[in-house]
Amino acid sequence: MHEARLTLYELAGADLELRFSPHCWKTRMALAHKGLVARCLPWHFTEKSRIAFTGLETVPVLEDRNTAIGDSWQIAQHLEQSYPDRPSLFGPAAALPLTAFVNQWVDATLLPAMARILLLDIHRLLIPEDQTYFRASREARFGATLEDIVAPVADNLHHLRQSLAPLRRQLRSQPYLAGATPAYADYCVFGLFMWARCTSSREVLTADDPIDAWRNRLLDAFGGMARSATRPFLPCVGGDDGR
Amino acid sequence: MHEARLTLYELAGADLELRFSPHCWKTRMALAHKGLVARCLPWHFTEKSRIAFTGLETVPVLEDRNTAIGDSWQIAQHLEQSYPDRPSLFGPAAALPLTAFVNQWVDATLLPAMARILLLDIHRLLIPEDQTYFRASREARFGATLEDIVAPVADNLHHLRQSLAPLRRQLRSQPYLAGATPAYADYCVFGLFMWARCTSSREVLTADDPIDAWRNRLLDAFGGMARSATRPFLPCVGGDDGR
Numbered sequence: 001m002h003e004a005r006l007t008l009y010e011l012a013g014a015d016l017e018l019r020f021s022p023h024c025w026k027t028r029m030a031l032a033h034k035g036l037v038a039r040c041l042p043w044h045f046t047e048k049s050r051i052a053f054t055g056l057e058t059v060p061v062l063e064d065r066n067t068a069i070g071d072s073w074q075i076a077q078h079l080e081q082s083y084p085d086r087p088s089l090f091g092p093a094a095a096l097p098l099t100a101f102v103n104q105w106v107d108a109t110l111l112p113a114m115a116r117i118l119l120l121d122i123h124r125l126l127i128p129e130d131q132t133y134f135r136a137s138r139e140a141r142f143g144a145t146l147e148d149i150v151a152p153v154a155d156n157l158h159h160l161r162q163s164l165a166p167l168r169r170q171l172r173s174q175p176y177l178a179g180a181t182p183a184y185a186d187y188c189v190f191g192l193f194m195w196a197r198c199t200s201s202r203e204v205l206t207a208d209d210p211i212d213a214w215r216n217r218l219l220d221a222f223g224g225m226a227r228s229a230t231r232p233f234l235p236c237v238g239g240d241d242g243r
Numbered sequence: 244m245h246e247a248r249l250t251l252y253e254l255a256g257a258d259l260e261l262r263f264s265p266h267c268w269k270t271r272m273a274l275a276h277k278g279l280v281a282r283c284l285p286w287h288f289t290e291k292s293r294i295a296f297t298g299l300e301t302v303p304v305l306e307d308r309n310t311a312i313g314d315s316w317q318i319a320q321h322l323e324q325s326y327p328d329r330p331s332l333f334g335p336a337a338a339l340p341l342t343a344f345v346n347q348w349v350d351a352t353l354l355p356a357m358a359r360i361l362l363l364d365i366h367r368l369l370i371p372e373d374q375t376y377f378r379a380s381r382e383a384r385f386g387a388t389l390e391d392i393v394a395p396v397a398d399n400l401h402h403l404r405q406s407l408a409p410l411r412r413q414l415r416s417q418p419y420l421a422g423a424t425p426a427y428a429d430y431c432v433f434g435l436f437m438w439a440r441c442t443s444s445r446e447v448l449t450a451d452d453p454i455d456a457w458r459n460r461l462l463d464a465f466g467g468m469a470r471s472a473t474r475p476f477l478p479c480v481g482g483d484d485g486r
Binding site: 090091092093094095096097098099100101102104105107108109163165166167168169170173174176177178179185 | 333334335336337338339340341342343344345347348350351352406408409410411412413416417419420421422428
């Protein structure tokens, strides 16, 4: 049952059930945190005309009654302001700028590191028109072919795991990045892990990484919403840990 | 005039006025934020016996009446709890875990990146006994000689500037990392810039980096306390910007 007034446009693969965008996952978790259920519509990179009414070119886009809001950070602000009686995404106002900083850390540092692992897996899951768009835009951004970007697998994994060091240290002393309970700062990072989970058979964490326990707690949150998300059909690959 | 009950042990160079430790600068800024003035004693790496009464092996160490507290993060907690009527270092309780995360980001990501630029400059400023200790411990930690660590200057600067991307993005929309006014999260990062300023003639930011304006604001804070800190005598080097 969704609330008729809320519609979320989410990036989808050729399999329309496959919703893998890290930014859309930030919004999914934020809606769940607020106890809100939206009608979630699949959207492809090349369907810009379908969201043209919003003036935006990328998703997530949230329609809330007569308003369209784009950008996952702006959507989180909107939800916090429009649903003040629901559980807070940020805690007191003083925590908002620091949550913004965590989001910047995720987007500037972790997202490019994770992209170097996933780009070719993502490409494989898109509709043909999106594949053309995705390859051209990402190869321009990274200055290399998708194949060359993902080729140094061990280096790319090492770099991601190193980049996660601040989270790993934080989780030594508390169960969530934001403290005793999860908040939007956690969802910002978790979105990246959903991006990996919903596109790739590769396990990005080592088996003994304390971040794994945190990820499991968030996979289980909200009735296991994230854990039950559609994942691509992935052939077994030798050496994979079968996650 | 210091308050007789507060004593801060700070790392010093061969020039005892030279106080450059990033962690000690976190504490200096925290004391100033609280409007507290401590008696600041110079300490060298190899003077472990002088702080043995604390059970600690590194500085900062703060003595507050009959208590000795080590570790800059623990000192910040102590100041917040012991001086609740002074300006808060963290804002509401919900901001504390997020400030801890910023501190983890600084120590796990920025500090090693900055160290690769400064290690040899620091070594030059120490007393001979500390030079031996410093070279052995840092070469073991980084797995290379000090000279080899700092040799790829351009790469090291590029890596540091890239690592600062989350701060740069954050400062697009607000004057301080923590929001409209500075807080301990800002001082955690600023300590690294004081480390550079008090040990090296190298300018680590490019001239057009928006982080520079933020650094200037903090250099000017508390009556210009940080700007007036002793810097080493550094010979003019061609190509340096003369900072």
